[in-house]
Amino acid sequence: MQQLDEESPELEPVLAALEGDDCTHCDSGTLTRDVYKGDDAVVCEACGVPGARSL
Ligand SMILES: [Zn+2]
Secondary structure: OOOOOOOOOOOHHHHHHHOOOEOOOOOOOEEEEEEEOOEEEEEEOOOOOEOOOOO
16 A cells, blocks of 8 residues: 655645744744745745745
């Protein structure tokens, strides 16, 4: 049986690494896991700027 749901196998480590980082667009925000334009991403909880899209 295969249980692997590989939606974004290469992106997951990137998201895990970015989660919790300080936002680069504002002073008080922290990056948190969210969905941006239908994709898994990390998004600043304060200003909403995605942290992983530019990689
Ligand atoms: Zn921010």
